[in-house]
Amino acid sequence: MDFNNGKAIYLQIAEHVCEQIMLEHWKAEDRIPSVRELAVELEVNPNTVMRTYDFLQQRNIVYNKRGIGFFVSPNSKSEVQAYKKGIFIEEELPRVFRNIYLLDIGLDELKDRYQLFVDQNFKTS
Amino acid sequence: MNNTLNSNRLGMLIQRQWIEFGKIYLMSLAVLAGIFIAFYGYSIYNVYRQNADNHALQSMLSFRPYLFVFMSLLFITIISGTYFSNLGQKPKAIFELLLPASKLEKFFVAIFYTTILTTVSYLLVFFLVDLGFVSYIRSNFSSSYSYFDQESGREVVVDQLMFFYKQEINSKVYLMTFLPYLLSALFLLGSIMFTKFQYIKSAVLLTVYILLYILFMLKVIQFFTQDTIRISEGVFSEEVNILRVICGLGVLVTVAVWGIGYLRLKEKEV
Amino acid sequence: MITIKNLNFSYSKSRPLFKNLDLNLQGGRIYGLLGKNGAGKSTLLKNIAGLVYPQEGSIAVLGKDPTQRLVETLQQISFIPEEFHLPAVKSDAFVKANSGFYPDFDHSYFKELIQEFAIPVHEQRLADMSYGQKKKYIISFGLASRTKLIIMDEPTNGLDIPSKAQFRKVMASALTDDRCFIISTHQVRDLDNLIDTVIVLNDRKVVMNATIDQLANSFLFRKMVELPSTVIYAEQAMGGYNTISVNSGDEDSKVDLELLFNAVLEQKIQFENLLNTSYNEQYA
Incomplete structure (x- = not known):
């Protein structure tokens, strides 16, 4: 995992976990790696992973069964979506908006380009 | 008390120190044996060269006591002087000092190696070399003389080609056996105190102290015996008693030097 | 786990290395000790291990004075120095001779670490291995002794890139609540994300412990x-x-x-x- 962007590590790990959930590598009620297992895999301090898991617990993305481990919450996918949407709106959107404003790109042009993008990448013919 | 002195740990420590120290030890032992063999061999060669005449036979093994004493002192001081030489090298010293054994245990093992083991192995090596050569000599030559002993009223036969350990030793000699251990203690202390060239520094220091001591004693004795005549026959007129005192002092000083060595080991920083 | 109060230390009278230095260290942490060359990182570590004695001040490691070099204290300290020496014997002999001194030594964990680090213990004698291999060996031995305090002086120095990754993984799995790691290093990048507490040594004192x-x-x-x-x-x-x-x-x-x-x-x-x-x- 590339930890080179300026975000706090525990948040980067959280995004990594969310990614796994979105891609359905970890499905609802699946047991996710223990704090130590994930720490070893990502080569980070276990305390950091603990912080990540706490963070995700607060958002109901994962939950803890005492003595057994951490599991993906039943409705995690929607929680992850909500979380990621929040990040996108707060972090990425302002950057995009700034550029749109400075480069004077109209919203209609954006809409057309978006449609083209979806057609090319997500619709099957 | 069982945390400071644990017999299990002592055994482990002895084994561990063997890994560090064993090779040096065995090599020294081999060199020692080599030197013994050289002396014995040369003396036999000499006898053959002189066609084994009586005079040559008589003095063939006369070098033994000197060899025995000199090499014993040399051997024990070298072993003792190198035992703690590790402490002078930082990389090795860290592991030595941090090894989870008490200071007392480490020191006891040091004494074990520098006294018990050296004594036993030295005597053994000398015995074996002597056994080998003297057996050969006795099967080819013989040399003895006899004299009349006035005290017991009998004729005494002296075999000049005896095994070294079978000879009769003057009991006074036993009083001096503290000497190698005293030297061992001193050189052990030197190997703890000095970080480099421990052996040479210890030897030099020892020589200096002895010289100063002799000078001092001479002056003191001179001062006290100036213009005096010895009149009575006191306790100290007999050589044995003087030797006994020296022996006692020697033992005390040996123990004291070991004590100082232990303290220095306790304070060793690296 | 470690309490240092008012530490004053110098190698020579003219140049004090530490002056009124205070520091508290807890279990369950991986401490990164940073400082310029000559700031005294190695010396601080040696003070903690009881290898050198302070002129003034007190140090308590697991409640005991490390200068006493008590067996119970030494049994809980693993010190991995920058320069070290390994004897010319094979690993089995070394482990047999030395592991007994550490009551909590874990032999199966040791074997795991040797495998993880890919150290050729069966082929070579310890003294004949390369510096990096020897380093990994000492680290494995230190970790396997399961001591409460592990002190490392520039552990990643001399390790090749795959070994550094292996080292990070091993460290991530070795941290427990009752153990304390103190790592002195110049190469913070090697230990990025592993260090959870930063200690900076400068100007004879601890200027940061956060x-x-x-x-x-x-x-x-x-x-x-x-x-x-x-x-x-x-x-x-x-x-x-x-x-x-x-x-x-x-x-x-x-x-x-x-x-x-x-x-x-x-x-x-x-x-x-x-x-x-x-x-x-x-x-x-």
């Missing part, structure tokens, strides 16, 4: 194009500056240890003040 979380709460580490007045410290980098500012909001950025270290060395007083205020604000 967790990464505390630092992330108090400061903001950002790459910027311009330098607004809120920036405390900045270094030129490609495309702008790497900066440190006070974290007024609730933002969370990744703590850049190298940047932080340089900043502490240059403007330490301001940092101490800022750190104190942040603590007060948070914990008052």
Whole structure:
């Protein structure tokens, strides 16, 4: 995992976990790696992973069964979506908006380009 | 008390120190044996060269006591002087000092190696070399003389080609056996105190102290015996008693030097 | 686990190395000890291990004075120095001779570590191995002894790149609540994300002892194009500056240890003040 962007590590790990959930590598009620297992895999301090898991617990993305481990919450996918949407709106959107404003790109042009993008990448013919 | 002195740990420590120290030890032992063999061999060669005449036979093994004493002192001081030489090298010293054994245990093992083991192995090596050569000599030559002993009223036969350990030793000699251990203690202390060239520094220091001591004693004795005549026959007129005192002092000083060595080991920083 | 009070130490009278140094270390942490060359990192570690004796002050390791070199204390200290020596014997002989001194030594864990690090223990004698292999061996032995305190002086020095990754993994799995790791290092990048508490040694004292979380709460580490007045410290980098500012909001950025270290060395007083205020604000 590339930890080179300026975000706090525990948040980067959280995004990594969310990614796994979105891609359905970890499905609802699946047991996710223990704090130590994930720490070893990502080569980070276990305390950091603990912080990540706490963070995700607060958002109901994962939950803890005492003595057994951490599991993906039943409705995690929607929680992850909500979380990621929040990040996108707060972090990425302002950057995009700034550029749109400075480069004077109209919203209609954006809409057309978006449609083209979806057609090319997500619709099957 | 069982945390400071644990017999299990002592055994482990002895084994561990063997890994560090064993090779040096065995090599020294081999060199020692080599030197013994050289002396014995040369003396036999000499006898053959002189066609084994009586005079040559008589003095063939006369070098033994000197060899025995000199090499014993040399051997024990070298072993003792190198035992703690590790402490002078930082990389090795860290592991030595941090090894989870008490200071007392480490020191006891040091004494074990520098006294018990050296004594036993030295005597053994000398015995074996002597056994080998003297057996050969006795099967080819013989040399003895006899004299009349006035005290017991009998004729005494002296075999000049005896095994070294079978000879009769003057009991006074036993009083001096503290000497190698005293030297061992001193050189052990030197190997703890000095970080480099421990052996040479210890030897030099020892020589200096002895010289100063002799000078001092001479002056003191001179001062006290100036213009005096010895009149009575006191306790100290007999050589044995003087030797006994020296022996006692020697033992005390040996123990004291070991004590100082232990303290220095306790304070060793690296 | 470790309490240092009022430590005064010097190798020579004219140049004191530590003056009234205080430091407290807890279990369950991986401490990164940073400092310039000659600041005394190795010496501090040696003081903690009882290898050198302070002129003044007290040190308590697991409640005992390390200068006493008590067996129970030594059994809980693993010291992995920068320079070390291994004897010319095979690993089995070495382990047989030395592991018995550590009551908690874990032989199966040792074997796992040797495998993880791929050290050729069956083929070569210890003294004949390369420096990096010897280092990995000593690290494995130290970790396998399961001591409560593990002190490492530049552990990644001499390790090749795959070994550094292996080292990180091993460290991540070795940390438990009752163990304390103190790692002195210049190569913070090697230990990035593993260190959870930063100690900076400078000018004969500890000038910083803070967790990464505390630092992330108090400061903001950002790459910027311009330098607004809120920036405390900045270094030129490609495309702008790497900066440190006070974290007024609730933002969370990744703590850049190298940047932080340089900043502490240059403007330490301001940092101490800022750190104190942040603590007060948070914990008052």
